[in-house]
Amino acid sequence: MSIINVSELKPNMILRDDVRDNNGRFLLTKGTNLTMDQIRMLKMWGVIEADIEVSEQEHTKQEDSDYADAKSIEMAEKVTSDFFMHTDRDHPAMRELFNACSLQKAVELARSKTDTVYDNSFRIDSCIAVVPEHLTTEKGVLEYITCDIELPTLPTVFMKINETIMNPKSSARDIADAISLDTSLSARLLKIVNSAFYGFPSQIDTLTRAVAIVGTKQLSILAFGIKIISMFESISSDTIDMKSFWKHSIACGVISRIIAGYKNIRNTERLFVAGLLHDIGRLILYSYMPAVALCALQKAKETSGLLYDMEHEIMKLDHATIGKLLLKKWKLPFSLEDIVAHHHIPQKSQNQLECSIVHLADIITNAIKIGTSGEYYVPPLDPFSWDRIELSEKVLTSIIHQSDRQFDEIIQLFFSHEN
């Protein structure tokens, strides 16, 4: 067998057979000596496997097995079991995810990349947080958020972008002009469009071309996601590492977009931004209601419980509802609001498929431990969502590898301050 996962392809491997996408569209001919751009293109088109010359495949497999020795695997399984304690490991998807995470952890441990087995990045001191009385009822919390605190507002550049998009007479040039009013946003957008996240084979050097290639709505929603991060960059939190929070959010966005690609969903930027914003309600908790956030974190740690269950216990609602309120205030599309509101219970969503995708992406992100929004354990997978997505569990490892490839670059672009 010489069929390998696309995530394992490397430049100079030679295709033993033609490669087609999920719809049978011809992409590359057999005998092709693969380049990095071609590998990116295959990932972008959602290709899962490719048939390559045997010698290279054997070399690739050897690399991983070299590092995962028996002792590391045993230790990794123990650690991973702890993270997965709230999940049903008899479910095929969770079993697959558990195995993938255990192996990843084993390789990390064997390579001594990490000297600790836990990545518990939220900070809790010994004092017990006292939650004000009015924040212990749903009514009280909703009143506090809508009347007593001033939630962040969207910059005016977005009004201009939205106005231009809504005008049917607007050209790609008009939209590019509206975005270019914010120079740092424009620079970041162009970098992202030219990154592995998109994997376009040639350079896109103007916003007008980016609008034409990526699409008006897609580029504007991407612009929105980038801007949100910069809006919250100045907000400090003593309770959580903000960079870790955004890593979790960006990873969830990247993975949501990859899953959407497998489902042949168009406009995957919407899924990226939905993933990016799924836990934004928690940011409001950390920033404006620190006593609630701290108390929830303490309770979760003491009882080995899930953080969103603790939020419910304290406030009678959770971060998903708070996130929905913020998105409503910003007058974002209802589809985004709906996904954020129901990312832990996709059955209640009006767009169950897309909500289920973000739900799954959140679980994968928690499992592979890229950053954290405060949740220590892997949240349980809703079996309804899994069935709704209709993916084979075999692609989960591939999704993790694909996200790994895109994530390092995209995180640098989001946090780059040179522009």
Ligand SMILES: [Fe+2]
């Ligand atoms: Fe969440």
Ligand SMILES: [Fe+2]
């Ligand atoms: Fe999350």
